[in-house]
Amino acid sequence: MKKAVSLLFVLAFVFSCVAGVAEVSTYTATYRGYTSDITVDVDFGFNAISDVRVVSEKETNGIGSYAIDALPKRILAEQTCYVDMVSGATATSAAIRAGVADCLRQAGADMSVFGRNSEDPAPIDAAYNCDVVVIGAGAAGLTAAYEALCGGASVIVVEKMDIPGGNTVRSSGAWNVAAHPDQLAIHATNDNLVPNRTTVEDFVEYTMTGGHDINDIELVTYMVENSAPITDWMRSLGFNCEFSGNASSTSVPGVARGLITGMKDRVVEKGGMILLSSKAESILTNDEGAACGIKGTTSTSGALMVNAKAVVVATGGFGRNLEMVYELKPEYEGFISNNQVGATGDGIIMAQAIGADVVDMEQIQAHPTVHQASANMLTEGCRGAGGILLNTSGKRFIDECTYRDIVANAILEQDQQYAYLLINQAIVDSNVNIAGYIDVGILKGPFETIEDVAEFMNADTASVRETFDAWNGYVANENDPEFNSSFTWIRDLSEGPWYCAQVAPGIHHTMGGLKINTSTEVIATTGEAIPGLFAAGEVTGGVHGGNRVGGNAILDCLVFGKTAGDSSAVYALNHAVE
Numbered sequence: 001m002k003k004a005v006s007l008l009f010v011l012a013f014v015f016s017c018v019a020g021v022a023e024v025s026t027y028t029a030t031y032r033g034y035t036s037d038i039t040v041d042v043d044f045g046f047n048a049i050s051d052v053r054v055v056s057e058k059e060t061n062g063i064g065s066y067a068i069d070a071l072p073k074r075i076l077a078e079q080t081c082y083v084d085m086v087s088g089a090t091a092t093s094a095a096i097r098a099g100v101a102d103c104l105r106q107a108g109a110d111m112s113v114f115g116r117n118s119e120d121p122a123p124i125d126a127a128y129n130c131d132v133v134v135i136g137a138g139a140a141g142l143t144a145a146y147e148a149l150c151g152g153a154s155v156i157v158v159e160k161m162d163i164p165g166g167n168t169v170r171s172s173g174a175w176n177v178a179a180h181p182d183q184l185a186i187h188a189t190n191d192n193l194v195p196n197r198t199t200v201e202d203f204v205e206y207t208m209t210g211g212h213d214i215n216d217i218e219l220v221t222y223m224v225e226n227s228a229p230i231t232d233w234m235r236s237l238g239f240n241c242e243f244s245g246n247a248s249s250t251s252v253p254g255v256a257r258g259l260i261t262g263m264k265d266r267v268v269e270k271g272g273m274i275l276l277s278s279k280a281e282s283i284l285t286n287d288e289g290a291a292c293g294i295k296g297t298t299s300t301s302g303a304l305m306v307n308a309k310a311v312v313v314a315t316g317g318f319g320r321n322l323e324m325v326y327e328l329k330p331e332y333e334g335f336i337s338n339n340q341v342g343a344t345g346d347g348i349i350m351a352q353a354i355g356a357d358v359v360d361m362e363q364i365q366a367h368p369t370v371h372q373a374s375a376n377m378l379t380e381g382c383r384g385a386g387g388i389l390l391n392t393s394g395k396r397f398i399d400e401c402t403y404r405d406i407v408a409n410a411i412l413e414q415d416q417q418y419a420y421l422l423i424n425q426a427i428v429d430s431n432v433n434i435a436g437y438i439d440v441g442i443l444k445g446p447f448e449t450i451e452d453v454a455e456f457m458n459a460d461t462a463s464v465r466e467t468f469d470a471w472n473g474y475v476a477n478e479n480d481p482e483f484n485s486s487f488t489w490i491r492d493l494s495e496g497p498w499y500c501a502q503v504a505p506g507i508h509h510t511m512g513g514l515k516i517n518t519s520t521e522v523i524a525t526t527g528e529a530i531p532g533l534f535a536a537g538e539v540t541g542g543v544h545g546g547n548r549v550g551g552n553a554i555l556d557c558l559v560f561g562k563t564a565g566d567s568s569a570v571y572a573l574n575h576a577v578e
């Protein structure tokens with residue numbers, strides 16, 4: 001009897017499996033994402049995926065978070081683990097897909113069905129009308145969109161990637177400021193701070209010198225004069241941008257990814273529409289040659305048409321268009337780029353097609369400290385907070401805090417054309433962005449001893465120790481007799497543990513681009529402004545000249561983005577006749 005019952009159970013189980021009707025069970029798998037391990041739970045049974053949950057992760061808010069939100073929904077809807085990844089968050093997407101595939105295999109799911117590639121959706125065309133269309137959802141585009149909405153215009157933002165943020169979302173989000181009363185108050189009570197660059201004149205001069213004096217001084221002066229007001233404006237929008245008393249106080253500490261997520265939310269709250277995965281391919285003009293919308297492709301590869309009364313180009317630079325970079329600057333042939341994949345210069349090409357002029361196109365910046373294997377940049381803040389650069393002989397070779405191009409060239413002059421960036425725990429603790437580099441594995445450590453640091457660098461311990469001791473002495477004396485460091489001497493490196501990254505220059509910023517005036521009107525090759533066409537941010541040229549100073553990119557985007565929002569709204573509302 002007992003034997004017959006168990007036979008019945010076995011038969012029932014085999015039948016349910018063959019028919020695909022086994023009960024729903026939960027399966028778990030963990031895969032490495034971008035900054036963390038990602039664990040997914042998948043409910044599978046009755047031959048269907050009934051739920052997908054990301055149960056633990058520490059991915060980047062504003063980047064990986066988009067994949068965490070989107071992928072489970074896509075997998076559930078399409079009933080396959082191999083759904084489209086979220087462009088811009090591919091490492092996170094890949095980990096979720098791998099985790100779900102693993103769970104499905106554990107469940108014995110038929111992978112020819114549940115592991116098939118997702119089908120492309122049928123193309124759907126879309127057409128919209130608005131006052132202002134903004135191309136690009138980075139800092140400049142979202143700022144312009146918000147300000148245009150405040151000016152009473154209806155606004156549509158088109159962004160070709162699946163996530164907003166462009167290169168901005170990868171930055172620390174800090175910006176330089178001059179002559180802000182809070183900044184001056186900090187300087188008045190703290191002798192330790194370098195007293196330069198707090199006046200408009202000093203900051204203009206610093207930016208011009210940094211840019212090899214080829215910058216458009218009118219644009220620079222406008223940007224610098226607006227640096228304090230834009231800081232107050234950002235505060236009025238609820239962004240937390242206070243000066244910190246222990247830095248040099250020439251910049252507002254980064255609002256980081258909060259800048260993009262915060263500005264995007266404000267655009268939507270104000271009634272703006274953001275079309276993601278939607279690419280602009282050309283700028284429309286009317287019979288008078290005025291810009292009046294864009295044509296492109298929708299998220300389903302259908303035809304996209306946005307009719308507008310004004311167009312703001314905020315597509316960022318072309319640092320990821322290596323063909324264009326190498327052609328304009330052949331000495332950078334072979335350099336990697338730390339830019340996001342969308343930084344391909346589309347806005348420049350589209351605007352040139354309707355007559356726009358460009359300036360300084362061959363002025364392309366290599367950031368000195370890019371981790372080559374991952375193409376991730378380690379912020380200036382590492383050196384500004386006290387980090388030093390050593391060559392493979394364990395020696396310093398440059399003032400670490402000088403202009404980017406000088407540091408980058410100095411690294412390329414070293415035997416191996418790379419260097420080691422060295423910091424300690426106190427520096428890691430001083431800046432949340434720096435701590436993130438440890439999570440993604442580009443900053444190695446903690447190293448408890450100088451011997452361990454030297455071993456990582458494959459350098460002679462005695463040389464490294466000598467460099468350390470000399471440097472700590474310079475900090476104590478606030479004077480670097482070797483390279484005349486412009487460091488603010490806020491901390492030395494005597495206390496470990498230490499962290500280290502191998503770095504070399506990588507394409508970072510394209511200073512050249514569309515020619516604009518201080519109203520952000522795009523200037524044609526004829527010298528006249530193109531009616532209805534405005535531009536802001538990295539897509540423009542002239543602000544940074546031959547070399548962009550750290551902390552000026554976000555300032556550029558905020559100041560000129562806001563102006564582009566104002567100018568485009570005023571233009572659109574004054575051209576209300578169709």
Ligand code: ADP
Nearest residue numbers: 136138139140160166167168280316342537538
């Ligand atoms: P900025 O710092 O000047 O704001 P970002 O690089 O942060 O520049 O942002 C520019 C944005 O423009 C990116 O998100 C990029 O994907 C987007 N973009 C670039 N080309 C196009 C295009 N043809 N259509 C829509 N969006 C685009």
